[in-house]
Amino acid sequence: MDMHWTLAHRAQKMNPSVIREILKVTERPGIISFAGGLPSPKTFPVEVFSEACAKVLGDDGHSALQYAASEGLPALRQQVADMLPWAVDPAQVLITSGSQQGLDLIGKVLIDPGSRVLVETPTYLGALQAFAPMEPMVEGIASDEHGPDLHSLRHALGVEAEPGDAPEAPERRRLLQLNLDPARDFPRFMYVLPNFQNPTGRTMSEERRAALVAEAQRLGLPLLEDNPYGDLWFDTPPPAPLTARHPEGCVYLGSFSKVLAPGLRLGFMVAPPSLYPKLLQAKQAADLHTPSFNQRVVSDVLKDGFLDRHVPTIRSLYKAQRDAMLEALETHMQGLDVQWNRPAGGMFIWVQLPAGMSAIDLLPHAVDKGVAFVPGSAFYAGTADPRALRLSFVTPTVEQIRVGVEVLAQVIRDHAPHTA
Amino acid sequence: MDMHWTLAHRAQKMNPSVIREILKVTERPGIISFAGGLPSPKTFPVEVFSEACAKVLGDDGHSALQYAASEGLPALRQQVADMLPWAVDPAQVLITSGSQQGLDLIGKVLIDPGSRVLVETPTYLGALQAFAPMEPMVEGIASDEHGPDLHSLRHALGVEAEPGDAPEAPERRRLLQLNLDPARDFPRFMYVLPNFQNPTGRTMSEERRAALVAEAQRLGLPLLEDNPYGDLWFDTPPPAPLTARHPEGCVYLGSFSKVLAPGLRLGFMVAPPSLYPKLLQAKQAADLHTPSFNQRVVSDVLKDGFLDRHVPTIRSLYKAQRDAMLEALETHMQGLDVQWNRPAGGMFIWVQLPAGMSAIDLLPHAVDKGVAFVPGSAFYAGTADPRALRLSFVTPTVEQIRVGVEVLAQVIRDHAPHTA
Numbered sequence: 001m002d003m004h005w006t007l008a009h010r011a012q013k014m015n016p017s018v019i020r021e022i023l024k025v026t027e028r029p030g031i032i033s034f035a036g037g038l039p040s041p042k043t044f045p046v047e048v049f050s051e052a053c054a055k056v057l058g059d060d061g062h063s064a065l066q067y068a069a070s071e072g073l074p075a076l077r078q079q080v081a082d083m084l085p086w087a088v089d090p091a092q093v094l095i096t097s098g099s100q101q102g103l104d105l106i107g108k109v110l111i112d113p114g115s116r117v118l119v120e121t122p123t124y125l126g127a128l129q130a131f132a133p134m135e136p137m138v139e140g141i142a143s144d145e146h147g148p149d150l151h152s153l154r155h156a157l158g159v160e161a162e163p164g165d166a167p168e169a170p171e172r173r174r175l176l177q178l179n180l181d182p183a184r185d186f187p188r189f190m191y192v193l194p195n196f197q198n199p200t201g202r203t204m205s206e207e208r209r210a211a212l213v214a215e216a217q218r219l220g221l222p223l224l225e226d227n228p229y230g231d232l233w234f235d236t237p238p239p240a241p242l243t244a245r246h247p248e249g250c251v252y253l254g255s256f257s258k259v260l261a262p263g264l265r266l267g268f269m270v271a272p273p274s275l276y277p278k279l280l281q282a283k284q285a286a287d288l289h290t291p292s293f294n295q296r297v298v299s300d301v302l303k304d305g306f307l308d309r310h311v312p313t314i315r316s317l318y319k320a321q322r323d324a325m326l327e328a329l330e331t332h333m334q335g336l337d338v339q340w341n342r343p344a345g346g347m348f349i350w351v352q353l354p355a356g357m358s359a360i361d362l363l364p365h366a367v368d369k370g371v372a373f374v375p376g377s378a379f380y381a382g383t384a385d386p387r388a389l390r391l392s393f394v395t396p397t398v399e400q401i402r403v404g405v406e407v408l409a410q411v412i413r414d415h416a417p418h419t420a
Numbered sequence: 421m422d423m424h425w426t427l428a429h430r431a432q433k434m435n436p437s438v439i440r441e442i443l444k445v446t447e448r449p450g451i452i453s454f455a456g457g458l459p460s461p462k463t464f465p466v467e468v469f470s471e472a473c474a475k476v477l478g479d480d481g482h483s484a485l486q487y488a489a490s491e492g493l494p495a496l497r498q499q500v501a502d503m504l505p506w507a508v509d510p511a512q513v514l515i516t517s518g519s520q521q522g523l524d525l526i527g528k529v530l531i532d533p534g535s536r537v538l539v540e541t542p543t544y545l546g547a548l549q550a551f552a553p554m555e556p557m558v559e560g561i562a563s564d565e566h567g568p569d570l571h572s573l574r575h576a577l578g579v580e581a582e583p584g585d586a587p588e589a590p591e592r593r594r595l596l597q598l599n600l601d602p603a604r605d606f607p608r609f610m611y612v613l614p615n616f617q618n619p620t621g622r623t624m625s626e627e628r629r630a631a632l633v634a635e636a637q638r639l640g641l642p643l644l645e646d647n648p649y650g651d652l653w654f655d656t657p658p659p660a661p662l663t664a665r666h667p668e669g670c671v672y673l674g675s676f677s678k679v680l681a682p683g684l685r686l687g688f689m690v691a692p693p694s695l696y697p698k699l700l701q702a703k704q705a706a707d708l709h710t711p712s713f714n715q716r717v718v719s720d721v722l723k724d725g726f727l728d729r730h731v732p733t734i735r736s737l738y739k740a741q742r743d744a745m746l747e748a749l750e751t752h753m754q755g756l757d758v759q760w761n762r763p764a765g766g767m768f769i770w771v772q773l774p775a776g777m778s779a780i781d782l783l784p785h786a787v788d789k790g791v792a793f794v795p796g797s798a799f800y801a802g803t804a805d806p807r808a809l810r811l812s813f814v815t816p817t818v819e820q821i822r823v824g825v826e827v828l829a830q831v832i833r834d835h836a837p838h839t840a
Contacts, residue, residue, distance in 0.1 A: 004640055005530065005642055005692075005694055005695050006530070006606070006608055007529060007530065007698060008528065008529060008530055008531050008532045008535070008554070008608075009532050010528065010532075011528070011529045011530075011698045011702075014529075014698060014701040014702055014705065015701060016697075016700075016701055016704075017704060020490070020704070038486060038487055039486075041482035041483070041485070041486055042482075044481065044482055044485040044486070046477055046481030046482065046485065049477055049481070049485065050473070050474060050477040050478070050481070053470070053473035053474070053477065054470060054473070054474065057466055057469055057470040057473065058470070061464065061466030061469070061470070062461035062462075062464055062466065063461070064683055065461070065464040065466065065469065065681035065682070065683040065684065066458060066459075066461055066464070066681070066682060066683050067458055067677075067682045067683065068683065070440070097517055097685075097707040097711075098707050098708055100705075100706070100707050100708045101706065101707045104705060104706045104707065108428065108430065108431070108553050109427060109428060109431050109434075110425065110426070110427065110428055110431075111428055112428045112429050112430075115428070126705075126708070129704065129705045130705045130706075132705065133528050133702065133705060134428070186426070188426055188428075220424055222425055257487075261485035261486070261713075262485070262486060262487045263483075263484055263485040263486050263487065263488065263711060263712040263713045264485065264711050264713055265517075265707060265708070265709070265710070265711040272425075274425055275425050277436070278427060278431050278434060280436075281434040281435060281436055282431075282434055282553065284436075284437055284440070284549065285434065285520075285524060285546075285549045285550045285552065285553060286520070286521065286524045286550075286706070287517040287518050287520050287521045287524065287685060287707075288518055288520045288546070288685070289685070290685070291517075291683060291684050291685040291711060291714060292683040293681075293683045293684055293714070294711060294713070294714070
């Protein structure tokens, strides 16, 4: 009992996930939860996995259960490269233990204590958590429904002028750095989630993508593009990834969690040749390699275009669930000063409570009546919007969505300032 | 092509694994490799895994493929606690993606840049690699065939006196720190691998364990105990783990890689309550959780005492392989000034070449003749013993062991100084 463990300074920056704490409360039986970001288990192709497990273990079980290369299974790296909508060399693909691990590896390789990292406002909480142990200074760039605001981005970079006949990027960057406070050096990267963002559900427009990439190229700002939801579009595919437009300036993170199943923890990153070796060394030190068995099973599942048949079934299920939630919001929020968006894909709707209300204060009342959500404040690097909250429409049933939104509307009505 | 990625300072400390580089060379067909630390695939219970996969997916495939708790599957945490030879609360068990990940999490939570970390001489290379990104000052404590030398340990801690009527640990520790160079603060922990160590195959004696734990308690030195090979004993089980003697002062790392299969990447750590929450937060940020599917499959395999029936078959196979290698060494190294030990379990024999020889220089000649090993120098935190090399006896067949050792002896004879 005499023991005293001296923690690293960075351990102070680690905190339990607010969402995971909320999820514990919402596991109470009878709660209709719009809080979780869990894919609908209905979409998991259990039979197909079962066949693939039998096949992988039957064909060459000994190799499937042995240690393997840190880069990942060659066949799976090739399949990932073939899947992506730009020319990707499989040598640039690193298989990760979920795309969360990609965030961890990027943090280790690119973030020094005090390094500036730019994010959207709001942004994915798991990314903030993955970066936190490396002690960055995270700065939220103001964002609208089309993505990050480029004026705010230029301001953060110390470039007030609009794009024009700028010097080439490295020169420009040196000039910029001369004018910057040395303590505020050039950001190591900007983290963006362009498709059906977690938490807002918004999609970065074609115009904003083109402009953001042009600015990143002009200023030499690396981009970290996270795309777990891109395949879950409802009517039309989203615009091309940022990385497709500027591969040497971007790291791309992808995942099989939303199109196959999250319980296998299988993701990937695509990194430029100048960065790949360090990410690989970080991967090797972190867990040697992602389970070889899981890689072989997913590689087997992917054969013969399985995703082309399977993903449309997820899209139509989630679209029906989104429509049910939008309809329920239309019906039950009438007369309340509540706003929400209409996501073109993914899993989330972003809601604004009436002026003067706080989603954090509302949550216990909602849970009391049997409905849960995640207050938006969890997703801000800086000052949070207290009125925002995130609703997931993929885990509950359509009937639960209807009932849950009605209950939520009543709770808002009961606590809205103008009805008090 | 303008892009310039600014790497974190710690990225300089990351390096490709020497062993993995050697393994690439030895994958040439026809090479007899004593280099790899791969378990024999013959020991992987493929059929049993196949049944468990079918059962897990058949019983509740949707849960097995969903996101899960960062702590790990409750049933598996209970099984791990029950397996260990001291009273372990399952709440202190954290399931990890291989025990390599345990090393990564410990590094993140306990190591600041410049923190002192003590290791045995030599020590496990993967641990050095896992700690390196956190930029510790690693110090090798002189070690003999029974484990770390306690005089050297006391010297490193600035305590020259032998144990006696010392003040209680925290007080003692404060006094120590007053006398120490502030730049050389008290070590954050000492990393030890007491059973059939990688690379030496040696086992820490009961007497040394008792004395090391007593010193660690007296001085308040945390211990990190890594035990991947403990179940692979040949004649008698090794003495009780260090952690069993002093649970609040130790973190214990275990693995299913050597008793079931490494390709599932499943390990665990047991940590005291004061440290567990931070390790859990680091785990959550690193990869959310270890694959729920893999945890359920292994939990199913472990039921009904499977390991009690299975592990003895691994022990007898590896014992026969060790015996074959010892016999071949006796036969073929005659007349050469070569020394080796007789490991009581595990996977490795540690060999000393004749005086004046270098294992690094010898390796290309050996590979040329069709035999590979790992030069011992890979395993030292400080000055390496150039004569040492590691031979793994578990992957090749008995026939390959005989032929490979004969070839190795001839290569040594051809290059030994006194025969030149």
